[in-house]
Structure formats: C-alpha cells, structure tokens
Amino acid sequence: MCKKILWLIFFTCNLLLAETNSTLKLEDAMKTEVLHQKVAAIDETIQNNLWYKRYGNYLSYQKLIEELSTVDAELKKVKTAKDKVSVEKRERLTSKQESLEKQIELLQEFKNSPFSKIIESTDLETYPKITNPLAIISALSYIKKIKQDSMDYKAQIDRLDLLVTKLKEKLALIEEIYQIEPMITNEDMIYDAQKELNAFIVAQEIASTSYSLHVKKVEEATIRITQDITLQMKRAFNIGIFIVVVIVFTLLLKFFAKRYIKDNERFYTANKIINFANVTLIILILLFSYIENVSYLVTVLGFASAGIAIAMKDWFMSILGWMVIIFGGSFHVGDRIKVKKDGLPYVGDIIDISLLRMTVLEDITLTSYMENTRSGRIFFVPNNLIFSAVISNYTHGTMRTVWDGINIYITFGSNHKKAVHIAREITKKYSKGYTDIARKQLNLLRNQYSLKNTNVEPRIFSFVEPQGFCINCWYMTNSYAALSLRGTIGCEIIDAFMQEDDITIAYQTHNINIGKQERPSFPPDELKSPDEKSLF
Template sequence: MRLIFSLIFLFLSTLALHAEEVGTPLKADQMRENLKEINRFLEDSNNIWMKKYANFRAYRNIVAEIESVKERLSLFQKRSKTLANQNEVATLERRLETLEKQRELMQEYKDNPFKELIQPLERGEVASVTNPILIIQAFSHIRQSKQELETLERNFESLKRVVESLKTKEALLYELVVLEGIEEEVMEYKETQNALGELESTQNIFSTTLGLYRKKVEEQTQRLTEQIKAQAVKAVYIGVAVLLLFVLALLMKMGIKKYIHDNERIYTANKIINFANLTLIIFILLFAYLENVTYLVTVLGFASAGLAIAMKDLFMSVLGWIVIVIGGAVHVGDRIRVTKDGSTYIGDVLDISILRITMHEGITLTTYMENRRAGRIIFVPNNYIFTTMFANYTHSGMKTVWDGIDFTITFESNHRKMVQIALDITKKYAKGYTEITRKQLNRLRDRYSLRNTNVEPRAFTMLEPNGIRISIWYQTNAYAALTLRSTISGEIVDALLAEPDIEIAYPTTTVRAPKEPLPPSDGAIPPVHL
C-alpha cells in the first residue's frame, strides 16, 4: 500500500512540474503585454510627471557624466603630451563644454523637478474686507484660491495614478526577473525602482502640502465670507440712511416750493439743502468705513500743503464760492458783467456752483458794439471775484441802471430847444423806471450811504470840434436796456428832423471856390482854373 502511494505522489509531482514548465512562457508573455500597457500610459505625452522625472534623470546623468569626463580629463592631462593624448584631451574638453551648457539649460531640475506641480502659487495674505469695494477683491481671491486647489487636487490624483502604475510595473518586472533574469529587464527594474522612490517621496510631500493648503483655503474662504456678509449688512444700513436723507431733502424742497414763492429764495434754499445733504452723506460714509479718523487728519495735513500749491485755482474757486454765497455779491438771476483779458461779457446768472458761475449772455450794447455774438453760455470761475472786474447790474434787488444816448447837432442849431425836446421824450418813456429806481434806492439807504438819489433824466451839453454834443441819461430796465435805447433814439431822430432850426452834425468837408481874376486888357481869354 505504501508503495502505491509513493508511485501516485511521484506521478503527480512529475505532472505538476511539466505543467509549470509549459505555463511559464504563457505567464511571461502575459506580463509583458501588461507592461506594454503600463509603459504606454507612463510614456504618454500628457503625462507631465514622467516628463519631469525624465528631465530630472537626464540632468543627473549629465552631472554624473561631467564628473566622469573631469576625472578622465585630469588623468590624460597628467600623462605625457603625445599627439594621441593631446587629441584625447581636446575631445574631452569639447565634451565637457557641451555638457556644461546642457547642465546650465536644465538647471531648473537641479533640486525638485516637481515644485511647480505640488506647490500653490504665492498670492499673499488677502486684506480684510472693510468696505464694499474690497468685496470684489475678496470674491476674486476666493475664486482664484478654489481654482488653485482644484488644480493641485487634479495633479495629486494624476500623481497617484502614476505611482500605482509604477508599483504594478515594478511587481511585473520583479516576477520576470525571477522567472527569466534577462539583463535588460533587470536594468528596467532598477530604473523603475528609482522612479518609484522619487515619485513616492514627492507624493508624500505633496499630500502634506495639499492638506495644509486645503485647510488654509477653507479658513480664508470662511473668514472672507463672514466679512462679506457683515459688509453687505452694513451697506444695506448705510443705503437706507442715505435713502432717508434723500427722501427728507425731497420733502423739504417740496415744502419750500409750496410755501415760498420767490424764485431766488427757492433756489438758495435748494442749494443749502443739497449742500447739507451731501455733507451728511460724506460724514456717514467716512465714519462708517474709516477705521482711524486720526490717520485721515494726518494724511490731509500732509497733503494739504501740496494740494494748496498744485490746486491753487481750485481752492480759490471754492473760497470765492464761499465769499459769493455768504457775502451775497452775486445771486442767481442777477445780470452781471465780467471783463477778462480785454473781453467783456454781460449776461444773467443761471447757476452758482462750488467752482464756477454759469451765465447766459444777453443782447446788450456790448454785444452790439463789440462781441457781435449773444446767447452763449459763459462759465466764470469763482476765483475771478478776487482778480477780475465784476459788475452786478441788479445787486440788492435793483432792477434798473443808468443808460445814455449821445448825439451831435451843428453850432447853428438851437441847442436849448433840442435839449428840452430830448428830455421830454426821455421822461415820457423812462417814467416808469424812474419811479421804480426811486423806491429801490430808498430801500438801499438802510444798507448803504447814498448821497445822490436823484433819478430823473438828465441832459448834458458838451462842445465838440464838429458841433454840440448832447448826452441824455435816464433809468432803464437792466435786462432790456437796448430796447428802450432804440425806442428813445428813434423818437429823438423824428423830433430832430421835424425842427427846421436844428440840424444833426456829422463829419463834413467844405470846398470854397477861388476868387475870379480880373479880365486882361488886351481881350485875351482868361485862364480856366480846374
């Protein structure tokens, strides 16, 4: 019985040994097919990790070859200077120079070839969200941080796949080396071990870096999100306050229009309300978003000196606006005259802002005689009130001004009669304005010292080289002086032409004929004088 069992065991062992010998080639072929699949993945052009490692390995090979060439070069330089040795030295020097240039080009792979793949970009610390403008910056930082984290996570996943493939390749090569021991496979196995060791070390570092960066992104995102929410709530409160100020200002303006009927007072009140409203809004924004008021005062103190020089005209305009508003030299609706660089502009004030006066040029004697243009919008900087001739035709409620008409009659004319005619015509058309002016001047006596309040039309007679000049002065509407001037001038011309003893003087030339000579005694024809 024991003999039978021994024979059976021997048969089965022989059969198993034969089956193993037959199956070994089949198993090796399958492993090599698997290795081809793994190598296709590792050698793919999109596999950035193996590319980096290949460059890193090439750099190390170059460094090792440089050391080998240096040793050989040192050895040949010590030998005798034969022609063969000199040629070898020259060859080694050229080779060393080439290798040095290659090493210089691949310097980025000296330490860590995977640094740009495993380390996040340095963006610096984001500032705290202290105002609505920084909310956009905070959102941008959160978005960029999340994108960077997603990129690192993708890199980490791709590295894991590469490491797993290298581990599989190492196991397959190990089995092939054990089974067959082919030298090429042994070399490939060692190279795979080196690559796996380098990438596994990188994976461990990357895992730690990624974990720390993920926590940092989460903390920053949470902090910035809370600050954004706080600033949003704060902005809503400030917006409600500003809206209430606008509504209050609107209600005040409606009340002013309802209970005040003087347009000038309505305009002034609206300006005051707008200025107060704007000031309150500025203060609300400053105290809401300015963390250190002392810092603002310090900055303004240093900046004011430079601004005062660089923006002198601007500050002077603001100061001029204060003088105009407080002093009351000019009001909206006044007719003013401004002279600058030989040009004169007369018009009605449309608006007085912080920086300038806006006026509408009217049709006046100045536009008729000098500018030949009217209806333009003139912008007068407020600082002109300190440096330029400013005239107000309607200051303190005055609505009239003196205007004059000059004309010349001949010396032979009855000048007394003409003066009386001109005065009668002037009094007729200027009577209403004369009474208005008298009442206005009586009201001005409480504010100004007025010595001469005679507002009746006046006539002046002056001797001129070509006749007697008569100048008639009268009160007229400050806004329509040219109209009354035209009317009175036409009446005076009609009256002057109707008087036979009055003639208008104008430049003339008198030609006198020479005296006739005595006729000659011999009866000759007298000469003709041309």
C-alpha cells in the same frame, strides 16, 4: 523477460514525463509572454505621466553628474602624462567632459527632486483686506484663484497616485515572471522596480499630507474672506440706507423750497445750497466710513496743502471767490453783469454759478452794439476774477433799473431852451414807470447801504460842443431792455424837433470852398535879373 518489461515501463514513464515537462514549459512560455506584454503596456502608459518624465530627467541629471565626476577623476590622472596614449586619452576625456557639461546645463532645471513642489507645504498668498465694497471683487477673485490652485494640486496628486498604482502592478508582474523564469528576470530588475516604486510611494505619502494641510488652509482662508465679505456687505447696506435717507431728506427740502420760495433767484440759490450740502454730507459719510485713519489723511493733506495751493492757485482762488459770491450776496443767478477782460467788455445775464466759474449768457446791449458787434454767446467768468477786476452788476439787490443817456445836437441858431423843455417832457413821459420803480428799489436799499442822493427823476443837461448845442438826456430804464426805451425816446425827440421851425438838428458837416484859380503873376522882364531871365 522481467527486465524487458521493467525497461519498457521505465522508458514509457520517461516519455510521459518528458511530454509533461514539454507541455508545462509551453504553458509557462505563453504565460510569460502575456506577462511581458502587460509590463510593456504599463511602461507605455507611464511614459506619458508627467511625474515619471520628471523623475526620469532627474535620474538622468544625477547620472550625468556621476559620469562627469568619473571623467574629472580620470582626467586628473592623465593630465600631466605626455606619452601619445595619455594625450589621446586626455583629448577623448576632455571632449566627453565638455559634452557632459552641456547636457548637464540643458537639464539644469531638473537638478532638484521633482517632488519638491508638492511635498513642501505651500503657503497661500496673503488674502486681501476688505475695507470697502470695491475690495469684494478682488476678494472673490482671490477665492477663485486659491480654489483653482487647490484643484491643480489635487490633479497632480491624482497623477502621482495613478503612477504609483501602475508601478505596483508592474512590480507584481515582474515578480511573477521571476517566479516562472528566474533565468530571464533576475533580482536586479526586481530591485530597480522596487527602488523606483519606493521613491514615488514616499513622495505620495508626503504629498498627501501636504495636500491635506493645503486644503485646510484654503478652507480657513475661504471662511475668513466670506465672513469679511458678509460684514462689508452689511456695512455697505447700512451706509446705503443712510445715504438714501439723506437724499430723501434733500428732496423734501427741495420740495418745500419750491413750494414756499416764490422768488426764482432765491429758489435757485437755496437749491444750490441744498445740493452742495447733500453732496458734502454724502462725501463725509463715505470718507469716515471707509478711511480707517482719518487723522493720517488730514496729516498728509496738511503737508501737501502748500504744494497743492501753489500748483492749483487759480482753483483755490476760484473756490474762495465762489464762497464770497454765495455768502456775500454780490451776485446772483439772473443778474446782468458787465466784465472787462483784455480791453474787451462783455455784458450778459448770469445763468449759473458753479464752484469755479460763473456762466453768463450774452444779450443784445449798447455794449454789443457799440463795441462787440455780436451777441448771444455764452462766456465763463472765473470766480477769482472778483478779486482782481471790476465786475459791474446792473441788477444788484433789489435794483432792476439803470441810468441811461442819449445826446441830441441842435444848431447854435436853434431855440435851445425850447428844445430842452421838449426833451425833458418826452423823457419824463416815457420813463415815468421806470422812475417810480427805481424810487421804490432805492428805498429798499436804504436798509443795506447809506444812500444820500436818491433822486431818480430824469435829468436834462445842455452843453456847448464844437458841432452844435448838445442836449444830454438821462433817465431810468429797465436793466434788461435799455435799448428799447433808448430808441423810443430818441425817435420821439427827433420827431418833436422836426415839427418846430426854430429848432434845427445839427449834424457833422464839412465846408468846401471852390473858387476861380488865378494864375501866378511874374515880374516884367525889365525887372528880372540876368539870372532870372536865363531861367525862363
């Protein structure tokens, strides 16, 4: 009876123990399933991580290298064998060798460690030297670039940190699974996970150190460039103030010149000189402020001057001509000049004298009436033309008058003495004002030139010409309105001659004699020779 009771108790205990073990196994299985799902979720997450992909490609490349080495070793063993099995094996190994070589070629970019770019200390590009305000733009771009590179570097470090965190979680889950079910998860899986994690941890530690050094370099470069920008801005501000002072001083000079110089021509010349001096001074300020080695520039210009002088000969001659014009005083703005180029004469007023040319406005003159038959054009005279051509100035210095002449023909039967007297009186009457002005102007020119003949009274000459008796009248007239006085004097002389009975104006005529045409006479037949008779 006791044995039965003991057996019943033992059976009941075994049954309870079996049920307990079954319950524990079910709980462990469920827990293991949950852990496996977590590991799978981590694997799915890290698959999209750039560092994990690069590391996987790097391992694949190394594995392919090992396989290729193994295949090469096996291929050497069967290379000389000639039996059928060895030949088939050699062909199979050769095919595999070619396939591995192609795969290695495709993965060539993953030859080196994927962490080489972030674990090495990256040197910054040489930051630009700020020597002028324009360089500030490139300096700001440089600062923006290195800060953007630093942010990209930090993003790579963050992705690596996230990957290390996920791999640590994965390793912990694998170890926990191993503790529950050692048969399912072996130590090799833990070793591989630990090895993979260690590779990323080492890269993380070195990358963090490299990033810290990179940040310090970026901060140092930013501070230096910021200091250079501040210094350059202060320098530009000081130069700007100095230029403003020069401009204000120039405006004051122009104001005083306009107020105290009443002559328009002198004011124009003074204004040009002030502008030229102002621009030159500003250029010199900028030149000596922003060119570090001016002597080097002078040396370069010295070597290049010969070639420049040949290539830009006309420009240099025009600049030299401008200096002669400005400082020599031969021409001024407002002067009336006559230029002859390629056989064509041009007469006009100078409206501007620049560094390379004179701008001339063509006016209606005797030249335009006789030769050009048009006027009103603006033409440009290169300054270098004063060295190679004759340029007439109708209003040089104080002169504002020129000699003008007119020819009037009378017949040989006219009273030429009376005609000359009438022409002289009319010419004196209408040119008297200009004659007085010319006399004063010539007296003023005596201080500058040696003038011997200063007779400005009208001059009347008489000549015998084929078409009649020529009365040549010369008189002083306004340089800018010679045609007006010419027309007035000519018309007055013609009217005076027309009122005189003994004076006849001559003009070109042609005599044509028209008479009765006589028939040619022929000798009588009896005087003709036999040959002549046969012709008629």
